[in-house]
Amino acid sequence: MNNLFSTGRSSTRRAFLAAGATGITATAGCTGSARQDADVVRIGVLEDRSGGFALNGTSKWQTSVLAIEELNEAGGILGKEIELFDPDPQSDNQRYQELTRRLIQREEVDALWAGYSSAARETIRPLINQYEQLYFYTTQYEGGVCDSTIFPVGATARQQLGAVVPHLIEEYGPRIYTIAADYNFGQISGDWVRILAEENGAEVIGEEFIPLDVSQFGSTINRIQEADPDFVMSMLVGQNHTSFYNQRASAGLDIPIGSSTTMAQGYEHRRLNPPALADMYVGVNYMEEVDTEASNAFVERFYDRWPDAPYLNQEAQNNYFSIHMYAEAAERAGTTDQEAVIEELEKGVEIEAPEGTIELDGDTHHMNHHMRIGHADSNHDLSFGNEQYIGAGFLQEVGCSLPDDPETTQYLPAEVYDL
Helix, strand or coil, X not given: CCECCCCCHHHHHHHHHHHCHHHHHHHHCCCXXXXXXXXXXXXXXXXXXXXXXXXXXXXXXXXXXXXXXXXXXXXXXXCEEEEEECCCCCCCHHHHHHHHHHHHHCXXXXXXXXXXXXXXXXXXXXXXXXXXXXXEECCCECCCEEECCEEECCCEHXXXXXXXXXXXXXXXXXXXEEEEECCHXXXXXXXXXXXXXXXXXXXXXXEEEECCCCCCCHHHXXXXXHHCCCEEEEECCHHHHHHHHHHHHHCCCCCCEEECCCCCCCCHHHHCCCCCCCCEEEEECCCCCCCCHHHHHHHHHHHHHCCCCCCCCHHHXXXXXXXXXXXXXXXXXXXXXXXXXXXXXXXXXXXXXXXXXXXXXXXXXXXXXXXXXXXXXXXXXXXXXXXXXXXXXXXXXXXXXXXXXXXXXXXXXXXXXXX
């Protein structure tokens, strides 16, 4: 495995901060040495509140604010107040790079939460790796990131699709048609559908990867109707792709649809008129409609703080619990030194999240999640079933063990499975 760290984690960061101290003083009035004596904990949150991903990113930012306010009301972290740095990246990957550099160099954040899309994550990951920045990525994603300072705590494709694909095969039959966004998330998710189909005696009879700027799906719907699958797997993302569901209803495409993206992030079941999402099944670790005591209490706190918010999505819950998890790890470590906090996280942390009690797998930096299947009926009313506790199995299969081998890799299903 590839080990990029010939020196320790913290030495690279210290050398960088020392080298940049003059520029930091001029722009921010804070030198590296002054930062060491700071009486605050600095957290950076880069979540989209405008642009194409604002629909998904705004509630992530809102729950981050909520978690930090709760922690500060309880005395902060290690008795220190948490200071939040949260400029809007505006769904722009170049701006993500600029802001990430600023938060590392100028603001010297102790921990960073950033990004909705996998593309945004990969845009800033070289900076995260270069300066060994403790970073939490909270969106559900395609999986496979084995990276020494990154904690991808959202559900992976293996977890989400592993919940919903076998269920739909059992309920409706073995013939699957896949439509997915044409970038790394959609393509790797398509690989996972094929893997799960083979594991469960099914087959993918058609597969399309749709560019993000496409909003007209007539030809795709025609091809699905001609193929006559038992169900469709949809990993479409973004506002343009949402139009597929209304067009599907208008065309009378009444084939059941499974997903890892729809409803839990962009709350299409609220935004679209029925029956656009009739017989939609999604694998999720959380939606605000999950009816448990912990979830209901979380929803109440969220809307008390943000009464005009349109929805509390899956990733927002992930931001919330991971900020509390970070605080717990820092308290246990007795410091916000990033290397020490990472070492504490790698021991494994159990956290009471709104989705239920979950645990961080220290070897892979991923969460074991309570996965549920959310189902929308013809009126877009939701029900949940088939709850499973699913771990980060794929990275364990490839031998990701970050405490022993602090690599910076993203593994692909093709490295393990015959695709």
